[in-house]
Amino acid sequence: MASEFDLIYRHLASFGAGPSVILGVGDDAASLRVRDGHELLVSTDTLVEDRHFPVGTLPEHIAYRAVATAVSDLAAMAAKPIAMTLALTLPEADDLWMHGFSMGLASAVSDFGIPLVGGDLTRGPLCVSVTVMGECPAGFAVRRSGARVGDRLCVTGTLGDAAAGLLLIQGTSDLSELPDIDTMEYLEHRFYRPAPALMWCDWLRTHATSAIDVSDGLLADVTHIAHASGVGIEISARALPLSEPLASLQALDPIALALHGGDDYELAFTVPPGTELPAGLHCIGTVVDGDGVICIDIATTGVSGYDHFR
Amino acid sequence: MASEFDLIYRHLASFGAGPSVILGVGDDAASLRVRDGHELLVSTDTLVEDRHFPVGTLPEHIAYRAVATAVSDLAAMAAKPIAMTLALTLPEADDLWMHGFSMGLASAVSDFGIPLVGGDLTRGPLCVSVTVMGECPAGFAVRRSGARVGDRLCVTGTLGDAAAGLLLIQGTSDLSELPDIDTMEYLEHRFYRPAPALMWCDWLRTHATSAIDVSDGLLADVTHIAHASGVGIEISARALPLSEPLASLQALDPIALALHGGDDYELAFTVPPGTELPAGLHCIGTVVDGDGVICIDIATTGVSGYDHFR
Numbered sequence: 001m002a003s004e005f006d007l008i009y010r011h012l013a014s015f016g017a018g019p020s021v022i023l024g025v026g027d028d029a030a031s032l033r034v035r036d037g038h039e040l041l042v043s044t045d046t047l048v049e050d051r052h053f054p055v056g057t058l059p060e061h062i063a064y065r066a067v068a069t070a071v072s073d074l075a076a077m078a079a080k081p082i083a084m085t086l087a088l089t090l091p092e093a094d095d096l097w098m099h100g101f102s103m104g105l106a107s108a109v110s111d112f113g114i115p116l117v118g119g120d121l122t123r124g125p126l127c128v129s130v131t132v133m134g135e136c137p138a139g140f141a142v143r144r145s146g147a148r149v150g151d152r153l154c155v156t157g158t159l160g161d162a163a164a165g166l167l168l169i170q171g172t173s174d175l176s177e178l179p180d181i182d183t184m185e186y187l188e189h190r191f192y193r194p195a196p197a198l199m200w201c202d203w204l205r206t207h208a209t210s211a212i213d214v215s216d217g218l219l220a221d222v223t224h225i226a227h228a229s230g231v232g233i234e235i236s237a238r239a240l241p242l243s244e245p246l247a248s249l250q251a252l253d254p255i256a257l258a259l260h261g262g263d264d265y266e267l268a269f270t271v272p273p274g275t276e277l278p279a280g281l282h283c284i285g286t287v288v289d290g291d292g293v294i295c296i297d298i299a300t301t302g303v304s305g306y307d308h309f310r
Numbered sequence: 311m312a313s314e315f316d317l318i319y320r321h322l323a324s325f326g327a328g329p330s331v332i333l334g335v336g337d338d339a340a341s342l343r344v345r346d347g348h349e350l351l352v353s354t355d356t357l358v359e360d361r362h363f364p365v366g367t368l369p370e371h372i373a374y375r376a377v378a379t380a381v382s383d384l385a386a387m388a389a390k391p392i393a394m395t396l397a398l399t400l401p402e403a404d405d406l407w408m409h410g411f412s413m414g415l416a417s418a419v420s421d422f423g424i425p426l427v428g429g430d431l432t433r434g435p436l437c438v439s440v441t442v443m444g445e446c447p448a449g450f451a452v453r454r455s456g457a458r459v460g461d462r463l464c465v466t467g468t469l470g471d472a473a474a475g476l477l478l479i480q481g482t483s484d485l486s487e488l489p490d491i492d493t494m495e496y497l498e499h500r501f502y503r504p505a506p507a508l509m510w511c512d513w514l515r516t517h518a519t520s521a522i523d524v525s526d527g528l529l530a531d532v533t534h535i536a537h538a539s540g541v542g543i544e545i546s547a548r549a550l551p552l553s554e555p556l557a558s559l560q561a562l563d564p565i566a567l568a569l570h571g572g573d574d575y576e577l578a579f580t581v582p583p584g585t586e587l588p589a590g591l592h593c594i595g596t597v598v599d600g601d602g603v604i605c606i607d608i609a610t611t612g613v614s615g616y617d618h619f620r
């Protein structure tokens with residue numbers, strides 16, 4: 001690889017320490033310790049410019065978002081991160097760009113406690129691929145397939161924020177005037193800096209019967225749970241948790257964004273009926289006999305045109 | 311992702327079974343079993359079109375080569391493959407291309423015993439990134455840093471073949487006429503279908519003090535061992551093992567290709583003096599006091615212009 005990458009490579013190597021890391025960046029492979037009695041969870045996510053983030057996105061956001069979206073897959077299995085590798089392809093080794101990217105990477109390493117133990121830096125069209133590894137007590141990973149009739153469908157956090165943020169970033173919202181700066185910043189931050197629901201890992205492992213992260217949109221992702229579990233799921237549009245900033249922008253159709261907008265990286269999960277939910281978790285539906293996902297209460301929300309959910 | 315990928319995704323899922331796989335493709339993350347008393351080895355390799363393989367390379371070769379080069383990093387640590395994930399970006403979901411790619415992937419899965427447990431398929435410029443995971447008894451991974459003065463430097467297999475193959479594929483060799491078809495096929499096969507030295511894993515774990523795979527060229531890669539181990543290494547140009555097909559093409563300068571050409575994915579490794587080498591392994595040098603790598607016996611090989619090795 002070009003020598004201009006050497007510096008950054010050494011920089012990345014400094015992100016490589018952690019309790020599960022035996023050997024980080026710098027040999028043919030990294031070496032990790034998976035604790036006895038634990039299983040290893042692995043997921044790979046790729047971000048491509050102009051597809052997963054707008055052209056012109058700051059490199060610190062690209063790096064952070066790439067790691068966050070991958071870590072979110074671990075959170076969805078109730079697994080805790082132990083390490084990651086990065087495959088970064090970029091057109092030229094621009095020092096300023098790499099500096100920004102490194103800053104974003106450093107934030108993610110620190111925020112999610114996931115050391116970077118290997119990478120491959122290549123010249124080519126901008127493409128970021130992150131493989132995350134996590135661990136979880138053997139047999140306790142939460143899958144998509146465990147939802148049972150009668151279970152409640154719940155979510156962490158609020159929905160639709162990231163999709164609204166992306167509309168604002170791209171300047172494609174229908175708003176006649178831009179929201180105030182705090183609202184703008186909050187929503188854009190939700191897109192650029194997803195917060196994987198790692199704080200709920202232990203709780204989910206004890207209580208959840210199934211889980212998935214909301215990356216493609218609530219309806220699409222909950223449909224995966226329904227299919228994998230062989231059940232139907234009713235979502236109540238009225239129960240969808242909205243943030244105050246998003247709720248303040250009715251012209252953006254917050255309920256539609258909460259149902260369809262992806263990129264929130266909250267978790268949707270099911271729990272047995274009667275499970276007490278701690279603050280921060282919201283019940284939004286019920287697992288029923290049938291297949292697929294039905295959205296109820298739409299009429300009362302003022303949103304129209306959702307008959308095709310049935 | 312586009313629905314045309316659904317079919318191939320199901321196809322890939324069929325490559326996902328193996329003794330270490332608890333859960334393969336289809337959930338948020340795959341789940342793997344790392345045996346108690348073992349460490350987990352991880353490496354990521356990216357192949358970009360026109361950089362790591364010529365434009366027009368058959369998709370079956372691209373897939374096979376991507377997996378082989380990544381698995382080679384596990385072999386270099388004396389680790390055995392347990393699973394891999396694939397991040398594939400490609401411009402359009404061409405059925406024929408994907409079929410060929412799948413065939414190459416299937417061959418690699420089978421040849422190296424490495425199930426595919428996760429993947430991310432994205433539309434974008436052609437880019438293939440493979441993350442391989444392997445295991446090895448804890449504390450017995452072979453690193454680059456263990457070479458000691460007096461050790462012998464050895465290699466598996468023959469060197470320079472893949473570099474010669476690439477010259478022939480690209481039509482950039484200086485040959486006045488093309489070699490016979492068997493020679494062509496052998497050398498091109500060595501480029502397209504690298505054979506990671508997994509068969510030597512157990513032997514290396516018992517005997518080798520350091521190891522690396524030859525991907526960038528023997529001199530470049532052995533220099534990594536020298537630096538990591540804080541030693542110098544003398545390579546004897548006369549001792550370099552050449553295949554008969556390559557040795558028959560003196561106009562290609564086989565010794566230079568063996569020293570500089572990458573892509574062979576054989577292993578270079580060191581063993582203590584007196585170690586008996588099984589057939590198939592070749593001693594090509596000695597670990598000495600000093601730093602860097604020196605090539606000796608060059609004058610007697612008829613190759614000139616290598617003073618800069620010193």
